[in-house]
Amino acid sequence: MEKLGRNDKCWCGSGKKYKSCHMAIDDKIHYYELQGHIVPDRDMLKTPEQIEGIRVSSKINVAVLDAVEKMIGPGVSTEEIDKLVYDMTTEMGGIPAPLNYDGFPKSVCTSINEVVCHGIPSSDVILKDGDIVNVDVSTIYNGYFSDSSRMFCIGKVDAEKEKLVRVARECIDLGLEQVKPWNFLGDMAQAINDHAKANGYSVVVDIGGHGVGLEFHEEPFVSYVTKKGTEMLMVPSMVFTIEPMINAGTCEIEIDEADGWTVYTADRKPSAQWEVTVVVIDDGYEILTW
Ligand SMILES: [Zn+2]
Numbered sequence: 001m002e003k004l005g006r007n008d009k010c011w012c013g014s015g016k017k018y019k020s021c022h023m024a025i026d027d028k029i030h031y032y033e034l035q036g037h038i039v040p041d042r043d044m045l046k047t048p049e050q051i052e053g054i055r056v057s058s059k060i061n062v063a064v065l066d067a068v069e070k071m072i073g074p075g076v077s078t079e080e081i082d083k084l085v086y087d088m089t090t091e092m093g094g095i096p097a098p099l100n101y102d103g104f105p106k107s108v109c110t111s112i113n114e115v116v117c118h119g120i121p122s123s124d125v126i127l128k129d130g131d132i133v134n135v136d137v138s139t140i141y142n143g144y145f146s147d148s149s150r151m152f153c154i155g156k157v158d159a160e161k162e163k164l165v166r167v168a169r170e171c172i173d174l175g176l177e178q179v180k181p182w183n184f185l186g187d188m189a190q191a192i193n194d195h196a197k198a199n200g201y202s203v204v205v206d207i208g209g210h211g212v213g214l215e216f217h218e219e220p221f222v223s224y225v226t227k228k229g230t231e232m233l234m235v236p237s238m239v240f241t242i243e244p245m246i247n248a249g250t251c252e253i254e255i256d257e258a259d260g261w262t263v264y265t266a267d268r269k270p271s272a273q274w275e276v277t278v279v280v281i282d283d284g285y286e287i288l289t290w
Pocket of ligand 1: 013
């Protein structure tokens with residue numbers, strides 16, 4: 001890393017002198033690095049301009065999810081959800097990030113009951129009374145990416161599924177409590193995993209969250225099964241998703257061989273997931289996508 005003098009302009013592009021911008025943060029990061037911790041690269045720390053871009057993109061993402069919330073219900077096909085997401089995102093000047101991502105054929109992921117994630121919308125899939133469904137929306141606007149998802153209970157859902165959806169939501173809140181500068185991603189993971197386990201559930205290991213903002217999926221990979229005090233140090237201006245997949249049974253998953261996308265629980269018990277994009281700020285976190 002280039003060695004900056006106190007009075008040089010900061011590397012982040014703020015135009016401020018290094019000593020009044022990132023110098024103290026860099027020194028602190030270095031201190032943790034010397035102790036053997038994983039620390040973020042400079043390119044994981046977003047500039048105020050980038051954060052504002054992600055914030056604007058997130059507003060579209062949230063507006064689309066709000067619209068889904070109004071139209072979803074028994075008898076609605078997941079294709080209709082896909083159409084709403086595509087139409088509304090493009091009308092607002094955005095691009096649905098999933099569309100054509102690695103060949104994904106649709107604009108949104110719709111994952112019902114035992115589908116953990118990456119369910120593909122289809123006119124053949126009609127939501128019915130008692131289903132729980134995750135709708136995962138991701139938006140590109142002006143080059144900035146945002147990403148969030150919600151669970152929806154369709155009609156009258158049994159108590160078991162209702163609890164799974166509620167606990168998955170609580171996991172987000174407990175994880176958020178751990179998001180602050182100089183904590184570790186593992187602090188958040190353990191809070192989430194402990195709550196899931198206390199309710200008899202498991203957390204998916206093989207798929208996690210991610211940095212987001214300038215790309216759909218950026219470093220770091222964010223696990224929700226690691227231990228307190230481990231994984232990457234949280235530093236102001238890091239942007240990442242919190243999106244643990246909570247399974248009623250085993251944490252083992254299987255990918256559909258025919259479509260190459262749909263992820264199921266191995267035991268076909270239900271799974272639930274909520275997702276937010278957060279930015280680490282000086283006194284904790286800001287949720288960009290609620
Ligand atoms: Zn700076």
